[in-house]
Each structure stands twice: as structure tokens, then as C-alpha cells.
Amino acid sequence: MSLTRPAPGRTPATPEPAESRTARRRRARTLVLHYLEMVVAMAVGMVALHPVWSFVLDALGWGAVLDAPEPMAMIMATNMTIGMTLVMRWRRHGWRACAEMAAAMYLPFAVLFVPMWAGLLSSGDMLLWGHVLMLVAMAGAMAIRPHEYAHC
Template sequence: MQAQRTRADRARARHFLRHYLEMVAAMVVGMLVLGAATRGVLALAGVEFSASRHPELASLEMAFGMSVGMAVRMRRRRHGWASTLEMCAVMFAPLLLLFPLLWLDVVTADSVIALEHLAMLPLMFLAMLRRRGEYGG
């Protein structure tokens, strides 16, 4: 009985981890595809876009691209709107702290996106733990 439960727990943990990694991959695809499209359109319009000169815009654009990639993947896997929007909110949540720190010169413009990623990944994991049944298989 205990061995069966342990096996089932391991299978759920593997499913949860695979789901997490798939969502990270979807975020990266969304960020790269929409980021390239955004920068291409801006370049065609003659608008120069630099993360070091416009860290707020660059961070928002990146969070948006990641959110779109993740939302597409989640909806295709039939996740509900509540969990999909919650996960998208996680992409923007670190900016609520990082932007004021940027404006107060506590963090540099060049570090905002890296810090955003560092905060976003564990927050995403916590959001998944909150809905463990939905993500754990």
C-alpha cells in the first residue's frame, strides 16, 4: 500500500515538474516570438527600443509576450480562465516591486529584466502549488 502511494506521489511530482517546464518553454517562445515581432514593427516605424533606456517598457513587453505564450498553452490544455489569468498576473507581479526600486535607483535599468525573471519563476511555481490538483495530474 505504501509503495503504491509513493509511486503515485512520484508520478504526480513528475507530472507537476513537466507541466512547470512546459509552461516555462511556452513563456520563452511567447517572449521570443512576440518580442521579435514587436521590435521588428518598432524598427520599421523608426522607433528605437532599448531595455537599458526604457526598462519599464521592455519589462512590460517581455511580461506580455510571456503571458501570451503561457495563456495559449494553458488554454490549449483546457485550463480554466481563473488559473490562466492568475498565471499571467504572476508575469507582471515582480514589476510592482521592481519599478519603484528602479525609480529610487536601488536597482539599475540593466538589471530589471534579470530580476524580473528571478522573481517570476518561483512565483509561478507557488501559483502552481496553490492549484496543485490542476497542475499535478
């Protein structure tokens, strides 16, 4: 037995207006498309900027830095963050949203360094799970503030 009363003119069995369902579907579609757009921007950033890092580090004699998993993960996160931030700023997102998404890029790797150092994860597993957790963290940031991402 419910103690709340339905809104005037509506009964509990009255379905929601079609407009609100349509609006929700549209907002969900916009969020998913924005998420996929950010993933593509991250991939482009990673592919486009990796050769730049390789060239610069090799020129400085530090090419071996890319062989260590920690700097490699952070450089990949940086490349993805640059690509994603460029698209987010083009879409007129604020710096706060960009910083939240940047945190979603770096934190999963940083957290997974500890189990890797403890011998519980290989460097390949750290990179794999860092990317998986990064995607989850991005979705989480979008879920916390959907109004930021639903307008695109």
C-alpha cells in the same frame, strides 16, 4: 506521547502503501514537467514575439520605447504570457489559472520598478530579478492549487 490513535489495522510504524508514494511521485513529476513546459512556452513566446514588437514599434516611429526598461519588461512579460497562455489553454486550463500565471509574469517586474526608480537597482538588475521572481511566483501559483496543474 501521542493522543491520536492509528487507523484500525495500522500501527504508527506501518509504512504507507507503495501506491500512495508512487502516486505522489507521479504527481510531483507531472507538476515539474508542466512547470518546465510553461517555461519553454514563455521562452518561445518571448523569442518569437519580440521581433513583431520591434517591427510594429519601428513602423510607428516608436522604436525607442524598447530602450526604456519599464516598457521593455512589460512587453517581455506580455510575450511570455501569450506563449504560456496558449499552452495552458491547449492543456485545457481555465481562464482563472491563466490569469494567475499572467499575474506571476507581470507583478515581479511591477514590484521591482519601485527600487529601480529609487536607484537601489539598475535596470539590468530589475530585469534579471524580475525573471527570477517570476519563476518563483509561477511555482507559488502551482503550489497553491496543485490540482489544477497535476492533471496535465
